Amino acid sequence: MTALIQARGVSKRFRQHKRFPGFFGALKTLVTSEYTEVAAVTDVSFDVGPGEAVGYLGPNGAGKSTMIKMMTGILVPSSGTLSVLGRTPHEQRLANAREIGVVFGQRSQLWWDLPVIDSFTLHQRIYDIPAARYADNLKRFSELLDLTPFLDRAVRQLSLGQRMRAEIVMSLLHDPKILFLDEPTIGLDVVAKDAVRKFLAEINRERGVSIILTTHDLQDIETICPRLVMVDQSKLIFDGELGNLRAALGSSRRLMLEFATDPGPLELTTAKLTADEGLRKHYLLDREDVSLIHVLGEIGGDRGLKDIALEEPGIEEVIRTFYQGRNAALAAP
Numbered sequence: 001m002t003a004l005i006q007a008r009g010v011s012k013r014f015r016q017h018k019r020f021p022g023f024f025g026a027l028k029t030l031v032t033s034e035y036t037e038v039a040a041v042t043d044v045s046f047d048v049g050p051g052e053a054v055g056y057l058g059p060n061g062a063g064k065s066t067m068i069k070m071m072t073g074i075l076v077p078s079s080g081t082l083s084v085l086g087r088t089p090h091e092q093r094l095a096n097a098r099e100i101g102v103v104f105g106q107r108s109q110l111w112w113d114l115p116v117i118d119s120f121t122l123h124q125r126i127y128d129i130p131a132a133r134y135a136d137n138l139k140r141f142s143e144l145l146d147l148t149p150f151l152d153r154a155v156r157q158l159s160l161g162q163r164m165r166a167e168i169v170m171s172l173l174h175d176p177k178i179l180f181l182d183e184p185t186i187g188l189d190v191v192a193k194d195a196v197r198k199f200l201a202e203i204n205r206e207r208g209v210s211i212i213l214t215t216h217d218l219q220d221i222e223t224i225c226p227r228l229v230m231v232d233q234s235k236l237i238f239d240g241e242l243g244n245l246r247a248a249l250g251s252s253r254r255l256m257l258e259f260a261t262d263p264g265p266l267e268l269t270t271a272k273l274t275a276d277e278g279l280r281k282h283y284l285l286d287r288e289d290v291s292l293i294h295v296l297g298e299i300g301g302d303r304g305l306k307d308i309a310l311e312e313p314g315i316e317e318v319i320r321t322f323y324q325g326r327n328a329a330l331a332a333p
């Protein structure tokens with residue numbers, strides 16, 4: 001598989017004028033030429049293949065937006081090599097732009113005072129999209145994201161959810177091979193988030209558009225991205241599937257057993273009793289080698305068991321556990 005994106009030891013450091021506090025500090029700031037360096041991205045390497053959907057995750061300030069900006073050619077890496085569709089993004093920014101789509105949740109690419117459809121028409125001209133292709137894409141995407149009711153309205157009159165849907169459609173009109181999205185669902189209500197997620201998952205599946213997505217909403221990842229790239233304090237700390245991360249953290253499935261009559265505190269060797277509500281008992285299954293069959297075998301058939309529910313830990317819990325474990329390891333003497 002040829003990689004569409006190849007990052008090798010990519011770093012980005014920002015140089016900032018050193019600021020001194022207080023009134024005299026402000027004067028000193030003006031006359032000194034001292035700088036501090038911020039390491040936004042440090043030695044990051046990964047590949048992204050055709051049709052992959054990758055969630056780029058990390059806490060605030062971990063360097064996600066900076067990495068997206070380097071891949072889209074807006075920022076120049078301080079060191080390392082970065083190739084997107086065979087090009088160095090910042091050196092061939094225009095050629096790169098023709099084959100990628102970009103959506104920044106915090107910044108609009110639509111013309112604020114023009115009707116949505118006018119921004120789309122301008123996009124068609126700038127990107128030289130053949131008329132039939134443009135018409136097909138516009139029809140299909142507008143239907144999927146329900147844009148038709150507000151195509152003729154000025155962008156400044158749209159709600160955030162409507163504007164984001166329009167941004168996403170515009171980013172795809174020229175059939176990009178890769179779509180970069182920086183927090184595309186930020187501030188959206190649950191219905192709009194759901195529509196955007198389903199649309200992106202469908203575009204990825206149907207058209208094979210590779211997706212690189214940063215978000216703080218892990219449900220976005222769960223719906224769209226099988227693969228996670230996780231960063232912390234500018235460095236890459238995990239690259240793989242959510243299932244691998246779950247496995248690496250050990251199994252911690254939750255089990256709920258409901259009985260017709262209360263069998264009393266039912267301690268088991270195969271599962272840890274975590275809450276006893278009488279008829280309902282909650283357990284943690286934290287051993288890989290123990291399955292539900294083992295637990296049921298231990299309970300036996302004569303306890304009046306009425307119902308069973310087994311739950312895998314949700315994505316929030318998996319990611320939180322991973323970062324907490326890492327922070328604890330870093331803090332250890």
Ligand SMILES: Nc1ncnc2c1ncn2[C@@H]1O[C@H](COP(=O)(O)OP(=O)(O)OP(=O)(O)O)[C@@H](O)[C@H]1O
Pocket residue numbers: 014015016038039040058059060061062063064065066067
């Ligand atoms: N233009 C800039 N000049 C100086 N420092 C910057 C600049 N842009 C980003 N940084 C710094 O680089 C680091 C990484 O920033 P970045 O915006 O990439 O983080 P992020 O992971 O996208 O964060 P968030 O989740 O809050 O959006 C931060 O410490 C930030 O303050």
